[in-house]
Amino acid sequence: MNEQTFSACAADLAEGFPDAEWIDLSPGRALLIPDWLTSSESAAIYRACLAQLPWEQPEVRLFGRQHPIPRRHAFVGDPDVIYRWSGLEQRPHPWIDSLVILRSRLTAAGFPFNSMLANHYRGGADSMGWHADNERELGDWPVVATVSLGQERRLGFKRRDGAGRLSLDLPDASLLLTSGAVQHHWLHGIGKSARKMEERISLTFRYINGRYIDS
Ligand SMILES: O=C(O)CCC(=O)C(=O)O
Numbered sequence: 001m002n003e004q005t006f007s008a009c010a011a012d013l014a015e016g017f018p019d020a021e022w023i024d025l026s027p028g029r030a031l032l033i034p035d036w037l038t039s040s041e042s043a044a045i046y047r048a049c050l051a052q053l054p055w056e057q058p059e060v061r062l063f064g065r066q067h068p069i070p071r072r073h074a075f076v077g078d079p080d081v082i083y084r085w086s087g088l089e090q091r092p093h094p095w096i097d098s099l100v101i102l103r104s105r106l107t108a109a110g111f112p113f114n115s116m117l118a119n120h121y122r123g124g125a126d127s128m129g130w131h132a133d134n135e136r137e138l139g140d141w142p143v144v145a146t147v148s149l150g151q152e153r154r155l156g157f158k159r160r161d162g163a164g165r166l167s168l169d170l171p172d173a174s175l176l177l178t179s180g181a182v183q184h185h186w187l188h189g190i191g192k193s194a195r196k197m198e199e200r201i202s203l204t205f206r207y208i209n210g211r212y213i214d215s
């Protein structure tokens with residue numbers, strides 16, 4: 001989805017939410033809607049995801065050594081979607097009811113997605129390193145929608161060329177939409193925290209172009 005379409009759809013969505021906030025991640029942008037869900041919806045979706053998703057903590061190769069990722073994750077998607085991530089081939093788990101509802105709300109707002117990577121941060125020691133969601137399968141302009149459930153965590157952004165840095169607190173029940181240009185020009189990550197922290201689940205909706213035909 002190009003930047004103009006992103007801005008038009010996000011602006012329409014923002015009209016229904018007076019607390020929505022634009023974030024300048026030039027040449028891209030993001031929209032944060034702090035109260036996209038009610039807190040009871042958020043709590044119900046959190047419980048459903050925790051109980052029903054196939055959480056795992058795989059090992060990835062980093063600087064020549066195998067390390068477990070510092071969080072748990074689960075990948076959900078349409079049956080024909082496959083996603084390669086850090087050398088791992090992710091096969092999708094089927095959509096669960098509460099995620100079907102979230103996806104259809106996003107689709108109705110003009111943001112189509114066929115998959116979702118969920119992250120479970122069990123406390124302040126769980127984190128996500130600096131990265132961009134720019135794998136080839138995500139297409140040229142990868143829009144990502146992130147729904148945050150539970151503990152508020154700080155998402156850092158830094159420009160790849162060193163020319164900017166900012167951080168955003170992602171509260172419970174919020175939606176963050178990031179435009180495709182953000183993934184080309186910025187890295188993002190969730191740092192560890194020494195503070196006592198409760199658990200958080202983030203649901204990151206994506207559109208994956210690469211279709212995989214099982215022979
Ligand atoms: O947990 C978050 O908000 C960030 C997740 C993220 O960047 C990702 O799944 O690619």
Ligand SMILES: [Fe+2]
Nearest residue numbers: 131132133188
């Ligand atoms: Fe990401």
